[in-house]
Amino acid sequence: MLRRVLVASACLSLVAGCSLSGGSGSSASGGGDHVVTLVTHDSFVAKQETLDAFKTATGITVKPLASGDAGALTNKLVLTKSNPIGDIAFGVDSTFASRALAEGVFAEYKSPEADKGAQRYQVDGGTRLHAVDVGDVCLNVDVAGLAAKGVPEPKTYDDLVDPKYKDMLVVEDPATSSPGLAFLLGTIGKYGPTGWGEYWTKLKANGVKVVSGWEEAYNQDFSGSAGKGPRPVVVSYASSPSAEIGDDGVPRTKAVLDTCYRQVEYAGVLTGAKNAEDAKKVLDFLLSEQFQADVPEQMYVYPSREGVKLPEAWTKAAPLPASSQALPADQVSANREQWVQQWRALVVG
Template identity: 40%
Template sequence: MRPTHKTTAVLLFLALVLAACGGAATTAETPEKLTLIAHDSFAGGVSEETFAAFTAETGIEVEVIAAGDAGSMVNQAVLSKDNPLADVLFGVDDTFLSRALDAEIFRPYRPGILDRLPQDLIDREYRVTPIDFGDVCLNYDKEWFAQTQIQVPGDLDALRAQIYASNLTVEHPATSSPGLAFMLATIDVFGEDGWLDFWADLRDAGVNVAPDWDTAYFGEFTRYGGESSLVVSYASSPPAEVIFAEEPLTEAPTGVIEVGCYRQVEYAGILEGTPYPEAAGQLIDFMLSVEFQERIPLTWFVFPVNPDAELPPEFVEHTVIPAAPTRFAAAYIAENRDRWIEEWIQVMEG
């Protein structure tokens, strides 16, 4: 029997449906490319080698999109939730994590290695996975303190003295991630009843406030010709000084004050709406692998979360991992962050 036009149309429709379904299933399992959205500092460190092993193993290329700082990145991900810009997001830290979780932009995923990671870093609903951590701490110029024979301050309370406060540069908490982290550390140390008094004392004693870390470290720090021998930076800054020194150094020219530090943890998550959740999970697994984790310290100057990853000699010799850094729950930060910043501005700027 010769098929009618109606029969032909039905068969064509069924063929298209079957082709679409089959194509979608194949694409979801083996995409040619995954897109990773990240903050600028991570994206700037990515090279052809960063994800080469992942591509060799899976056949999947990784495209990295730079999305500004962590706050801007989260805002973009939230606004594009219904049509995600990427498959995986990396670089959201504690200070902005709650905003991302509240917006429900992540698809839960539990990596097989999760039980081996530091358990205090784990999201118990598996919405995000810790990848690295870094400690925001006071750094000091060793040469300046040796020449002046002034003792390095032993705690935050000592900073109230004019000799220290007038030689200290901090970053603005509304415009700088380390500035916000240091402010959180002072809230932890002095409590809700005392932290603003501490900042008022610093203000009266001549503390300097910079808009961002680059200005504070490379513009105000005596190490680079500035007038502040103390600066809010990272526990990993001393090894960076050694690695990037123009002349070989056997000792870091800067040191870390281990009290009053704040630990920032960076997370990765699979974005809800990705057509490639399985492949996205493979990418997160790769970012937890020893190979990728051992790339982290000398590329982004933070610490890997995988305990099997070995630190480079420069990190072992020239940096410290504070024993008891401050960490606040993401929800607690989200609940109070805007109020804390506004109170800080009122004290410091009037």
């Protein structure tokens, strides 16, 4: 996931000793301890003290194994399903869930913690995959940057094809970027399978810039980030404004909530896991109140569990959108490659 830059920042500024990919703090195990390998995307991070508390309570050491972004993770799980590289996996998202389920990657197990909120996002009856977190990909705007150009903040997708926003938008390539793909899917959800191409043709004519990934778009081209780029509108996350609060306590950026596409990240016990019983306990832990309370500040996404208090900055700058676009996982699985190829032909040429 390309929110890794924000995650890395969280590691440096919020939690001493946290790990992005299972460093020495989270992979060592003492004699007699049980070790569960948690296969994850690259942006998984957890407080070491939370992992240590779980180990004290259960005797289980959680060993993260980073395996690329959500797409790369899913591919690796499918390719190794006959000889799984871990016991449990986290990070297969709603874009790729149907493929993982169809390939039999995950074993049957329903956590007793699943009815505390994760059930709102269940797929396949919630017996193999459990929602751990929710993220919304939306347009983000630089409030001061737009004001300096004398244009209002855009409110909808349609606003971005208005000539007053020419050369102001930067997006990520859906072939190489998770938020880029989510934004494309959002436009397909908005305009339908026959109308989205015309919308992107208009965006291209209005000067949309396409870059390979989130880091380049947000930190180099977006004027509301530390990089102070030239473009005041970017595809990012609904949670991103929480990292852009000024010394006066006012967010410098806003998410355009009518342009959000929802991504849900799941965890499940792997079929053929060597430590399946302990893996079930780790899955319960990922859905527990203790772990879920850490999710916002550690991974810059919203917890799936109901009733978890968000950080103060989030309540001020990053409320969970009331409604977001979300295409059925099987529809995405069946059409994703075709849509991306069509997009490339229209926008990149």
